[in-house]
Every structure is written in structure tokens, then in C-alpha cells.
Amino acid sequence: MSYRFRDLLALEPLSAAEISFLLDQSKPFQEIQRHPLKKLATLRGKTVALAFFENSTRTRISFNTAASRLGADAMNLQAEASSLKKGETLLDTAFNLNAMKPDCLVMRHFSSGAADYVARHLDIPVVNAGDGTHEHPSQGLLDALTIRDRKGTITNLNVTILGDLSHSRVARSNIHLLGKFGCRFTLCGPAMWVPRELEQIAPGTPIRSVYKIEEALEDADVIIMLRVQTERQHEPSISANDYIHGYQLNAERLKRAKPDALVLHPGPMNRGIEITPDVADGPQSCVLEQVTNGVAVRMAILYLLVVGEQGTHPARPEPAAHNRRATDRAPEENASVEPVPQKRNS
């Protein structure tokens, strides 16, 4: 198995086998997160451009950390200070970044399809770090990795997603990914946040919409919370009190799910709004594991897109050499991959 695309723009077009491959590739990088010395030299001399046109804290830091732990340099475009405000088009901004010769572009943008649009015009791999209300593929992958670690599988689970689904790229990526593994979805929130059309976005995946949280949690294996943005302008919204009353995940409601149900949240959480602190910090919560896994998944993504499969996996030395010291060594010595020409699959 391999990853056949030049870019990572969405999870929808990937097969289950390709997703499993990406998750498997993340495993060795998860181990690296536990080591005292975390920096590899795999991508030494490579540059990863990070262009975030929309505010982001953890995704940006996560990609930046992933790049630096691989030994790459990160080039940061500050959206606020960028030329966009001076009228430059997205494409011109991308061409200018590309002219500084990065090996990969990670971008977040408030327009759905923006990464797809830029990728069509660039000759380097593009990673979508969230585009509008479309997809957030690395979040979908890190959620799946987290679930797989805890449950041992991502197959045939009952997944409940709670909150503002209509504007959620996280929900779309989760549905596309887990749907390919036979998971069944229950979407829940006030009706204007749960458009019925979502039930049909992944043909073949059973998706139902319900409007009562008690019903939504019944028999759930995984509960994915979405951030509630009651501050959103010009959008259908409900009052925070109504949301708490109707949809807040608290310990009492959580009892309706399976006893070993997991609670995930892509962050940032509104404690006391969509989730109570005891649930957020409880044994079923995976919130911080998600963040740790995010770095590993993003290392795998950058590694695969920048180096491809020509190299040996940097964090998976030859079986005989597999001992703690292999990765405990001084990081710069750990380089096992020579720079190779980039694979072009499109």
C-alpha cells in the first residue's frame, strides 16, 4: 500500500486502505513523541511553508512542531501581516511563497476549496489544514488514530457527532474517514445546525440526524464534540443557555452511551458550554491525546508528501536495530534518508 496523491486536500477521495496506511505511518512518529529527544533529521534541508489565512493556534503549532521534529525549516506566512490585506490574490500569495522554494505548502483558509484551488496551480505538495466548512483531513486522521489506539479498531463503531455540524469541516472529515470503515453516524444538534443533506454526503455510510441528545448518545462508541460558536455573525444560532439545556454533554447524559465510549473534541473547548469540566477531564476524554497524536499524524503527512516512499521510514529502523537507543541517539545522527526527487502523481 502506498499514498497515491501528491497532496492531502481531503479525506473523501481516499480509500480505507490508504487511510490505514496513513495511520500506520503515524505509529512510529507517535513513539517519537514519547522520547526525550524528539528531533529527527529526516527532512533536514527541506522547507515547509505554513500559510494560515485564518486564525489557528493548535493546528498551526502542531504542523510547525511536526516540521521541526522532522528537521525541516518552517516558513510562516502571517495572514494578518500578509499582502492579502493589500489586495494580493490568494494565488499570487501562493506563487510568491512558492518562489521561495519550499518543499511543501500547508495552508488553512476560510474559503472552502481554497487548498484545492491553490494545489491546481502549484507544483509542490499542498496539505489542507482546514478549508472553510469543507474538510480538515489531518484532524480526521488524528481523531481516527486516537480512536484506534483506545479501542483497537475504527471499524463498525457507533459515532455520535454533537454540535454545529453545518459549519464543521471536522465533522465532514470524520464522516468521510470513519464511514469508509463501516462506522454508523448519529448527528445531533438544533435542526439548523444539522442539515439533512449531511446524511447523503457519503453514499453508503449510514447517517441519521436526531435532535435530542439523549437519543443521540444511546449506544455510542465514540462521541465527537464540536466547538459551539454562539458568537458567529449572520448565522443561525441559539442562545448559550438553550444550548447548555439541550445539548451540553454532562456526566449524566454520558451514561447513555456505552460505558467505554470515548469523548473527543477538536478544540478549543468551551468548558461549561458544550461540555462540562468533569467530562472534559474524565477518563473517557481523549482531548489531550488528540493533540499529541496530531503532531505524529502531521509528521507522517509531511514525511510522505515531501519524501515519498523512496526513503526508509525514519522512525522505523531495520528490525534488528530496533531498540531504544536507535531513536535516543543524538537526533542529527538519526538521518537515514537522503534527499530524493519528489514523487509527482498528478
Add this chain to the structure above:
Amino acid sequence: MLLIKNGRVLDPASKTDRELDLLLDGGLVQELRARGEFGSPGAARIFDAAGMIVAPGFIDLHAHLREPGQESSETILTGTRSAARGGFTAVCCMPNTKPVHDNASITRFIVDKAGTVGATRVWPIGAASVGSQGEAIAEIAAMKEAGIVAVSDDGKPIATARLARQVMDYCRSLDLPVIEHSEDVSLAAGAVMREGVTSTRLGLRGMPAAAESVCVSRDVQLAELTGARLHIAHLSAKASLDQVRWAKERGLRVTCEVTPHHFTLTDEDVTYDSRFKMNPPLASREDREALIAGLADGAVDVIATDHAPHEPALKEVEFDRAPFGILGFETAISLTLDELVATGRISLSRMVELFTTGPARVLGIERSLAAGQPADVTVFSTSHPWTYNVNDSPSRSRNSPFDGRTFRGAPMATIVAGNVVYQRQP
């Protein structure tokens, strides 16, 4: 003097569908005779239309020529050349220019410019309200004096029901049609395509069909209240067509048009490519089916292009930042032949009606090839194979989703006032 020989004359107004030769002179249709009966009139230029349809000049009731003000996207010169290439002999241009065409000076500018450089006739449509701002009625009588054929605030609806009512009342007294871009702007706010599974999957904000039909409902009720001539532009939704059917059953003077892209494509065709972005947006499969039924049974009166050029610098951006609109002139006839005639959904003569007597009736004029009528003729083929390459277009813009599409059937010659303004090279 021009003699069009060996063609099949299809003239719905006189219910003619025969092999006839047609003699044009002095800007008028002089005479029709059975094939070969003219002999060889010495002075006449001859156009051999063997195997082709000879029809009254096609009228495009809805186009944007962008002049004055947005000449980098289109001009009267380039737009009418593109229209001629598409088989149109007359183009009605919408008033959302910069500045908005809301006064007689601009009417005169357009009329004069078209008279000088226009390849086709240009019949301007004036704004209904000052600046199309929806606050005060524009100087409609003065614009009519200068040559407008209708009013519209196209690009948006007349802002309030109260003003729409006043405009309709006023235009009834002036005997001008009111063309409405019917859209509830609050329901459509921020939307970039039709709401549905595709918009949900792509994460693009959608507007429901009701964004159109709610306003069509308002407008047809105001047409009943005022007795005005109301024409619904680029109708895209089944629910809107149901409102028009209701109006027609009540005998109201309500008409509507459908664009080739709405009877060809649906929202399922939309990708993150701004060439699929227009307003109203591509609708559902069910809507498309209803539009085709309406084109066939007469509920729809007109096929109009809504030719909306945007220069690449404007259109080549993220989907949600791109302006609405696509080119339309050069693919209209071929799409109609492909999607409606070749599939057996409408007859060839119905097609000609939709491009000639249909729009003429909206404008309150005649359109036929009878002797004494203007020598405006559209000659087209139902079998000529060709591939649309947008880079060949005289238009200044390139925003067509049909670039690269291969067709059977094409406009072959466009004749305005007896002059051949376009002839397809074999």
C-alpha cells in the same frame, strides 16, 4: 442585396416551415419564393444555406455588455461580436454597468456606441431604480425616449415590494415590461451555490430554491395588483415556475426566461471552479426537469443567455470570492440543439420561437421573416460538428463552463439589416 438560397425557412410567426429562398434588400425582407425561383438576380450576393435552417433573427433578452465602466471584461464591440458568433442579431443589455444605466445620457451613449461599433442590434434595458439602489424610481420615461426596451434592477431584485409596485404601475402607464431578477436577498445572503447535498459536501454556502420562488411569488402578485407586464429573468426553480404558471392561468401579463446553463447543468456539476458559479446558481435535477417541461409546454417563453463576462483577474480566485456569472452567447444555440432538440424534448420550431417570437412578445414587437420585416436572419445547422474553444471568442472574458465541449449543431450565419455580420468558416 442578399439572396439566401437552398435553406429551410422556419418562421413561427407565419407558421412557415418550407424550403424557400429569401431575398433581402434595403435592410428589409423583400420576398420569399420557392427554391430556385429567384434565378440569379445579378446584383445580389448569394448565401448558400443548403442543409441549414433559416430563421428570424435571434434575440437575446438578457446579457451584460459591461460598457460603460467594466471594459476590461467586455465592451459593446466585443460583446456584440461574440453575440453575432452565437447567432444573435439583437442583444438586450442589462443596466448594471458602472455607473448604473439609470439615466437617458447613458441610454444615448449605449445606443450611439452600438450604432457605431456594434455587430448586432443593441436594445438597452434601463435601471428600475436610481443606481439600482431600490430607493427612488429612475428616469424611466426619459430613458424610454432615448431607446430602452424594458427596466430591471438585474443583479438583484427591486429592493422592496413597495417600490416594485410603484415601478410596475409606472411602467404600465409607459407600456414597458419590468424584468425582475427575483431573489430574496436575505435568504440568499452569503450563498455561492444552490443549497443541497453538493453544497453540503463541498462546504459551500447554499441558497435554497425558495430564495428565488419567494420573490417570484411577491412579483407575480404585484403584477396582478398593478396589471403590469412582468418578465421573470433567468428562472431556475420548479417552485418559481409554478408561480409563473399560476400567473398565466389567471391571465396575468407574466412571462419568464430560462438560460441554457440551467437547462443543461445542475448543482451536482459544481466543483471548486468558479466557472460553475452564477446567480441564480445551478439548480437541482428536479428543477432542471421542470424547466425543460416548461420550455416544451409554453410555461417558459424565452431562452436567454444571461451572458455575464468577468475578466480572468476577477474570476480566477477562490470560489466564494469569485463574481457570479458565465459567458453565454456562443453556446446557446448549440446547447439548445443538443439538450432539448436532439433529445426530442422540444421541436425545432419551438426552439426558434424561444429565441424569436418569445422574446419579441416580451418586448411587444414582432419577429418574423415576412416581406417588409427587418432583414435580421439567423442561419444555423442542426448537424454541424464543432468544439467550443473559449480562447477563440471575441469576448474579453473566458468564464465558460462549456469550454472544450463538442457539439452537433451550430450558428452558421448571422445577418443584421441585410448584412452578414458573422459567417462560420467550414
